[in-house]
Amino acid sequence: MIAELEAKRTRLAAVECELAGLGARHDLAMSAFKFDEAREVQRAIAALEQERAELVEALPAPAPPSPQSPVPVTIRRTRLARPLRPPRR
Numbered sequence: 001m002i003a004e005l006e007a008k009r010t011r012l013a014a015v016e017c018e019l020a021g022l023g024a025r026h027d028l029a030m031s032a033f034k035f036d037e038a039r040e041v042q043r044a045i046a047a048l049e050q051e052r053a054e055l056v057e058a059l060p061a062p063a064p065p066s067p068q069s070p071v072p073v074t075i076r077r078t079r080l081a082r083p084l085r086p087p088r089r
Contacts, residue, residue, distance in 0.1 A: 005059065012055040019048050 022045050029038035 008055055008059055012052065012059070015048050015052045015055065019045060019052065022048065 022041055026038055026041040026045065029035075029041060
C-alpha cells in the first residue's frame with residue numbers, strides 16, 4: 001500500500017514537471033506563430049492534466065499540520081546606538 005502511494009506521488013511529480021515543460025513549449029510555439037505545433041502540445045497537456053487529476057483524486061489529502069508543531073520565529077537584530085561625534089570645524 002505504501003509503495004503504491006509512493007509510486008503515485010512520484011508519477012504525480014513527473015506529470016507536473018512534464019506539464020511545466022509542455023506549457024513553456026506551447027508558449028514558444030504560440031509566440032512563433034506555429035499553431036499546428038501548439039495544437040499538438042495542447043492535446044498532450046490536456047491528456048496530462050487528466051492524468052494529474054486522476055492521481056490527485058487517488059492520493060489521500062495531505063494531513064493538516066498538528067497544533068503542537070513549533071511556530072517559526074524570526075529574531076531581529078537591533079542596532080546599537082552610535083556614540084555622538086564632536087562637530088567638525
